[in-house]
Amino acid sequence: MDFPVFEFPYLGTRYLIALIAVLHVVINHGAAIGGSLVTVLLERKGFRDGDPRYEALAYRLAAVFFVLTTTVGALSGVGIWFSTMVGQPAAIGSMLRIFFWAWFLEWIVFVVEVALVMVYFLTWRTFQDKRTHLRVGWAYVAASGATMAIITGILGFMLTPGAWHGDHSLWSAFLNPTYLPQLVLRSGLALGLGASLALVLTRWLAPADFQAEASRYLGRFFFAAVPLIALGGMAYLFVLPDAVRGLVPTALVTSRFIPYVQASYAINAVICLALLGFGWQARRRALPIVGRLAAFVALVCLLGQFERVREFARKPYMIPGYMYANGLREADRAKYDRDGILAHARYPDAHPGRAVFKLECASCHTLGGMNDPSVPLKGQSAAAIDPFIASLHEVHPFMPPFMGTAKERRALAEFLASEAR
Template sequence: MDFPIFHIDFIGNRMLIAVDAILHVLINHAFAVGALPLIALLEYFGIRSQDPRWDNLAQRLLKIIFILTTTVGAMTGVGIWFSASLVNPVAIGSLIRVFFWGWFVEWIVFVCEVSLIMAYFLSWQKSARSLEAKLKHLRLGIFLAVFSWITMAIIVAILGFMMDSGNWMTERSLLSGLLNPMYFPQLAFRTALAMVMGGMTMIFLAYLYTRNDLDFRTMATRTLSRWSGIWMLALVVASIWYSLVIPQHMLANIPVAVTTQEYVGWNGRLKVLLIVGLSFVGWVVWASVKRPGRVHGANYLVSVLLLFAMLGQFERVREFIRKPFIIGNYLYANGIRVEDYPLLQRDGILQHATYASVREVTPENQLPAGREVFEQTCTRCHTVNGINSIRWQLKKMYGDKPWQAEVIAAYVENMHGARYFMPPFPGNKAELNALAVYLASLQKRAAPFNGAQINGIPKTDAISGSTHYGSLPNLAKTHGEQH
């Protein structure tokens, strides 16, 4: 309530983050965490066998990893910070206060990771001068792989905390936040998945790079497939462990998440598709170990695409089933803390919204007041005309018959009970009715909906003309004792 609302109506706030974040995760898992250990392994084979083909293959694969991770990977990582700070500053501010020292360490590790990959890649030619230089170079690769994994390990703790904050709600300590119930199962799952993704991606690239040396292609694909097969087994175990610790209310959200908020039978079919997809990847790995020369490159490409699609769907579902919270049991997806609900439902959200242009609902200002309530409480998930459009949702519910404000108000008041993933309405009765009037008006009139980045800030009171500043408790006071 203390920040202006950033909103891009054609794409929506959550899609803005999702596109950037999923692209970052795909690159991070497949190329940084999953592939770098294999580069060091291939270099080791080259040193042990004195066969330069292993070393040449490792260098060519590292070039792709280096380019992708230091360009698209790095930029999308920064993009996550930028977009999250714009879309939900309360959430990112809360996480920084809880995990300040965790992120501080992660940033240092990331700087080391970037320095290591530059040194590892740029010194490859010089390292070939002697065995001693090559062994030192190999140690760089091992350190790089470890640091890449540590970066993920720290971030996974924060992702787990956002799903289930565990004992932090009572202890309010960094350690209790890091060691949340979701941490180790999710870390095991992501580690195994990253290794499989990295292995299959490197197999496909190695298949392309060794087309003029079929004997070496057979050796390389068999070696990389054994690595992927071991991690496939670990992935099955980690998946079961992870599924057992997901809170029950999140499991209930899964059928909704996989069908884009439609209660139909796609959930069962998705499970079948996942099993079939992973079985196909497993068959490719097994065939590559037993008969590597007979597996066509298209099978490797399909395997890589399946793994990328599965990770993308996993991230989508994980983000959705966390609802109605963005931080488990602490902060709702609308950016309002659970503990602030009684105050807001008593006084109204407009009284405590720093940048609201309307402070009090009257019979004369119901429409602009309702628009303001929609902006403050709904736009972090919904648009008016774009992705996840509120007009589309209402049209599904009420069709072409006239939308009645009274009916919409009754639904919004009780929607949390009907659809748990929707946060409860945080305002008072007058604001609820004003919101319903605004939503009903969208059937006939849906003007472009812009956020504060276009409307301009700060906003002033429409009645008195004075600038208001919110009276909700400062987050720094809430988390200050943690440091």
Template structure:
């Protein structure tokens, strides 16, 4: 918690990492799916001795190289930058816990790039068997990269009792949601990759040979992803499942976000009808249909990712670290001995503004609240507290210190206040000043 707080007005810092992550995750899964599509089509073309199709596939491999090396890599770096700014404490924790996992994933990405570059640059000089081996090696490296990252992402939702006892990487990696999530993500990747392939410029004489097997891949990926999504949801921790179901019933202010997420999940199924069009009427199929299907599928995948993020609340790593970077075991100590004495950045910030009570209240609020709220924007604290008097706000923040869910109704979606009663009073008084701003 001794890191500066990135205070992003109106939008909030969480939206930055959310937007960058959804773009990168969509591209990353798409690239995995395209790898398998390319390998399957190259196999099909070689078995049929279809030189015309093989020549066209070289162009798609070149497009994949541009997509992966520029957009995929750039947004991947963007995630690291956003993570480091939004929640450096959680980023530090994940690096320490999975340092060998991250190293493995980066080696696999290097393998992806190396095989794809060789495939594209040396395509005419490679023998058919060499070309086939390279394209399948690329597909394998891309999928294994997903295998590794999936373990780290699912750890954040369900680290499990085994890891909390041993703190061994393998116990955190192979957690309760690992296999269901890997199955779902692999199927989504096939659907996205197939839609991307259908959106390419396909010569008229190749349309049937490309679109029919590709559309079959898309339909299978979408329908099986829908079924595996239900299987994945059943693997959620009980508290996460209850939080999702509660929000679906409109129990909290997140209900509107769930409305859009559910629309996206419904939209994810629509590209299967576009794929059926491509399968049954290849000659009349248009690229615009595939592009529309790809956008709808990405919207649906974004909705899934949003729901998964919400299921972690009020944690960034469930049962381990709260969304504001405070570890669960730190809360009792902060509530007894104070938050400010243990956090150098908050003390320094308060001192820079005169070390007044309001400055201390603002420093604590920045550290504990701005990971999810803004003063006057997304989840506006000013709006949420507009009807409260100063004494009401002091009482509200002091009530957030309660660790008993029966005494603190916000505990299922908001971290407890980690500070003394006196520090809670400082935050309450600072919140009251927002009305005048």
């Protein structure tokens, strides 16, 4: 209510947020968290065995990961703030209030992480003492893991606020029911992405006579990553409240393919087994680049699928029991129904029907683009659309209830009817 409504053409702001966030999370999990661990372990192996080929590979991987994390990774991190702020300003406002000290800490940890990766990579050749250099590397691994450990608390809260509803404390919000399973799952994904990215890059960054040996070393990471992914994923589903778990099938396969949801669970199990098989094969010989890329893509799909489930299963809410996905708070419903929603809007559109649409529907629907409501409403009159809007949340439980006066609902119905002509 306090902010202008920004409409991103065709895709809508939810896809703007999703595209930037998925790019960020792949770079962050793969190149920063998993990548740093893989690099430091390779460097350590070279140091312990007195084999300079491992260190040479570690250094080259570190160069790629360094560039990726400090450019695309860092910029897309800022991009998440940009997209969520313009797309969901009310939600970001609430998250700032609830997690004030977590954000405070996150920034400091992030600065430390970037400082450490700079020291780790840029001083690689100047460090005389390998042990000290490795210690810097471990500190970088710890800092990048810590950023994930903090953000995971905040992301988990948006699906399962748990005890926070009772005491409104930061710790209850942070240590919410899905925190630990999600952290385990993300750790596995980070490790798998880091190792598969390293395997792909090794194709170009290591000499031909070192390919098989490098592959043997990197293949082992899959035996740690896949169990973490499988256990974390199952534990995650297990701790979800029933209402949320009920939406997981829709999130996984969309409402159209619900009858086939069991198949999608089976496909996930097969992907996990295939990744284990991939790791096993990689330990025996250098696999072709297509196989290495396939492992990376499979992990990106697992990650993307998880993020989609996490986002979708909390609908119609942004923060369950507190704020709806369109940024309106549950507690304000009576107020909006009484005074009208436009009476509380600071930047209303001049056209009342469009204004209501922007405030209540535009976070999930566009006009003329993705999920355009005028398509299913084609040819319907305002008189028919009006009662339908009133029952939206009953017909489709993932949509928030309409808030506002009967006059505003009618204005919205007329606006949609004119769009659907």
